[in-house]
């Protein structure tokens with residue numbers, strides 16, 4: 001098992017977890033449970049849980065830049081980890097149980113080429129490249145935290161429902177932790193790169209005859225029936241790890257707060273987690289303002305957009321009308337409404353973190369947009385063209401930014417960070433399909449494919465080859 005017990009890292013956070021507890025997010029309930037208990041919902045009212053801290057008991061840095069010192073001690077796995085080097089800010093388990101695979105060595109890259117495409121002034125757009133993580137997506141930030149909690153509670157079998165990346169990440173961490181992994185994926189609903197990872201890391205992979213929303217409902221039942229440890233983002237510890245994406249964004253900007261964070265929205269774990277990160281940093285006086293946030297759906301999976309923009313639901317300090325969400329999900333069931341988008345990672349119609357996301361939108365004065373697949377794929381091609389590469393879901397953030405600049409919601413002079421959630425190699429079918437017009441696997445590729453760069457067939461003769469190069 002990859003724990004860090006024997007590394008001799010210098011401990012700057014207290015070893016105990018006395019400061020941490022779990023609390024129901026429902027403001028009318030607020031029940032608390034112990035940090036070492038395993039729940040995916042409040043045992044009293046069934047709402048989501050938060051991890052909370054008694055900050056007075058945590059030894060915090062005086063300013064965020066104090067974390068820079070950890071770069072000098074990267075031989076310690078906890079200081080190397082882009083999650084645990086901020087461990088005072090997610091101090092829920094002892095160091096000895098932490099399971100790390102060196103996640104979070106990610107990059108905040110200024111990208112003027114993509115800035116030009118979106119209408120942001122050169123120098124103002126940064127891409128947070130989470131595709132550099134060990135399993136190729138941002139999920140590893142959450143998985144290191146969830147597995148550390150799983151280890152703390154003595155779990156031996158872990159499970160998730162997934163559109164692909166969670167299963168890949170879970171499978172990787174489970175094999176490192178010596179735990180058995182069970183993943184639920186929708187039949188034909190997962191990009192091949194991700195399925196390949198789950199299989200290769202030895203996860204028990206169940207292809208359910210249904211989509212992600214079906215898998216999510218079933219994995220919750222199986223978890224309850226069998227006592228599996230669930231690592232979907234209903235697990236509040238997952239979201240604690242994902243806060244570190246925002247810490248690294250701030251670090252990449254020399255601890256300056258950007259004007260906007262733009263993030264794709266699927267199950268709404270990231271957006272929820274980012275809101276919590278900023279609300280805590282502000283509360284602790286470690287930042288002086290909170291950036292605005294834009295959450296971007298695909299139009300083929302636009303439940304958040306419908307609920308916020310068409311039904312007008314707001315968090316309202318926790319006093320929102322929860323029937324709006326329940327009625328929407330019931331309407332989907334009654335009408336057989338299913339998510340359908342080329343951005344398979346966010347092909348989700350019943351996001352489990354809806355309420356936490358509404359809370360984050362309030363914290364961050366956020367906006368929501370939905371963008372069509374054709375714009376997502378054009379945006380993805382731009383990210384690739386300017387040297388980074390991401391999977392379709394990630395590019396929703398770029399397509400969404402472009403729309404928001406065109407609408408005047410985001411100003412050309414603002415400083416913007418888009419989160420590229422997953423590596424381009426995860427879904428080569430979508431990429432090759434875009435550039436050739438023919439998708440190797442199932443889904444049709446939407447036109448007009450403005451930046452298609454298909455391969456050029458050439459006869460095997462030097463003159464023809466030279467001509468083909470000259471004509472490029």
Ligand code: F0G
Nearest residue numbers: 162163165166266267268269270421422
């Ligand atoms: N981008 C990628 C690449 C993803 O894999 C996901 C979610 C998201 C964005 C959406 O993030 O849920 O935090 O809003 N993938 C999950 C999975 C659902 O099963 O891999 P979110």
